[in-house]
Amino acid sequence: MLSDLAVAPALFVRDDCGVLDHLSIQCADVGASAGFYDEVLAPLGGQRVMDFGATIGYGPPLKPEFWIGNQDTGEGFRESHIAFAAPDRAAVRAFFDAAVACGAQVLHQPRLWPEYHPNYFAAFVRDPDGNNVEAVCHQGE
Secondary structure: OOOOOOOHHHHOOOOOOOOOOOEEEEEOOHHHHHHHHHHHHHHHOOEEEEEOOOEEEEEOOOOOOEEEEEOOOOOOOOOOEEEEEOOOHHHHHHHHHHHHHOOOOEEEEEEEOOOOOOOOEEEEEEOOOOOEEEEEEOOOO
C-alpha cells in the first residue's frame, strides 16, 4: 500500500486516456466488502493500494481505481454493475471461484457472451451489498 502520499500524485499519471480514472461505491459494511474485494480482485491483479479504514482503494500497484467506503448518503440501495478487467479467461474463473468461496450469490457462471462479441468471456456475482460484480476478458482462449 502507498504509505508516502507526498509522492502519490506523480505515480498516478497514466499514459492511456480512458474515460474513468476511478470509481467509488458505498457499502453497508466496509469490513465485509473489503474481505470480499480482497479475495476476488487478487486473481485480476488488484489489491488494496490505499486504506483509510472507512475508505479503501483497490487497483494495480500504485493506482487505486476502485474505492469502497461507508454508506453515508442517501437511503436504501441502488444496485450498481461493476465490471473488472481480467487478463485472461483463467483469471475470470479464479475471480468466480474466489467469489463463491466468499459466499457470493452466483448470477452467471464463467462463459462466453457472444451477443457482446465472440471473445467476451465473463462471470457475474453479487457482492456483500448486492451489487452485480463482473470479471471480463476480451481475449480468445
